[in-house]
Amino acid sequence: MPEGPTIFLLTQETAHFVGKKIVRAEGKADIDMARLAGKRVLEIRNWGKHFLMQLDGFAVRVHLLLFGSYRINEKRKQKPSLALTFAKGELNFYASSVKIIEGNLDETYDWRGDVMADQWSAAAALKKLRAAPATIACDALLDQDIFAGVGNIIKNETLFRIRVHPQARVGGMPAPKLREMVKQARDYSFEFLEWKRKGVLKKHLLAHQQKTCPRCHIALKTAVLGKTRRRAYYCTRCQVKY
DNA sequence: TGGTTTGTTGCAGC
DNA sequence: AGCTGCAACAAACC
Numbered sequence: 001m002p003e004g005p006t007i008f009l010l011t012q013e014t015a016h017f018v019g020k021k022i023v024r025a026e027g028k029a030d031i032d033m034a035r036l037a038g039k040r041v042l043e044i045r046n047w048g049k050h051f052l053m054q055l056d057g058f059a060v061r062v063h064l065l066l067f068g069s070y071r072i073n074e075k076r077k078q079k080p081s082l083a084l085t086f087a088k089g090e091l092n093f094y095a096s097s098v099k100i101i102e103g104n105l106d107e108t109y110d111w112r113g114d115v116m117a118d119q120w121s122a123a124a125a126l127k128k129l130r131a132a133p134a135t136i137a138c139d140a141l142l143d144q145d146i147f148a149g150v151g152n153i154i155k156n157e158t159l160f161r162i163r164v165h166p167q168a169r170v171g172g173m174p175a176p177k178l179r180e181m182v183k184q185a186r187d188y189s190f191e192f193l194e195w196k197r198k199g200v201l202k203k204h205l206l207a208h209q210q211k212t213c214p215r216c217h218i219a220l221k222t223a224v225l226g227k228t229r230r231r232a233y234y235c236t237r238c239q240v241k242y
Numbered sequence: 243t244g245g246t247t248t249g250t251t252g253c254a255g256c
Numbered sequence: 257a258g259c260t261g262c263a264a265c266a267a268a269c270c
Contacts (some may be wrong), residue, residue: 003248067267151248153253
């Protein structure tokens with residue numbers, strides 16, 4: 001059940017495995033498990049929703065998709081996609097996509113695109129948005145090449161906060177409003193992180209899966225929109241369709 | 243109860 | 257070539 005902040009949290013929770021040796025690797029993921037055994041974890045980080053473990057010469061990428069989950073130092077009943085055993089402790093992933101990335105992660109990822117990364121670049125995001133003016137806001141926010149880590153909840157909540165209709169064209173939005181969208185995608189992600197950490201995310205949702213607009217007190221509209229075909233929750237009164 | 247869902251990929255068809 | 261729509265995957269929730 002992952003958006004960027006959830007994986008960010010996972011990265012923190014697994015930091016103690018850095019420097020440790022993988023004793024055993026198994027699971028139903030279609031990768032060469034034998035490559036992992038005996039390797040030391042050099043680095044653990046994430047790029048958006050990608051959980052990444054750098055080993056010597058290659059990295060393991062785990063994506064929890066829509067239904068994935070993980071357990072640290074415990075197991076679930078179901079068969080794991082990837083189960084890593086260390087001398088002390090274990091790390092298990094379920095219903096996840098697992099891939100090997102050759103080489104160093106810095107060769108594969110542009111960290112400026114991760115909304116929660118120190119290297120996040122609002123300027124780079126704005127440049128990408130301006131290059132695609134016909135894109136509608138809901139698709140733009142879910143574009144991992146622009147806003148890595150943003151998922152459907154962050155999309156809906158960000159648009160509600162800045163009062164932008166999900167079908168607003170990026171090219172039609174005033175420059176300050178576009179900058180606000182870029183800023184809020186990051187700011188909201190960090191608030192999401194803290195709520196998630198405390199287990200109080202749901203009660204802070206203003207639009208996503210809600211019935212009534214907390215500003216206008218009228219029914220929120222819900223529709224599956226855009227090329228991404230994800231559900232949007234929005235207020236037709238206070239969210240502007242530029 | 244079963245429709246829905248914090249996601250992505252691959253492929254057919256145009 | 258590049259797009260779009262659809263199926264597939266898979267599991268917890270209300």
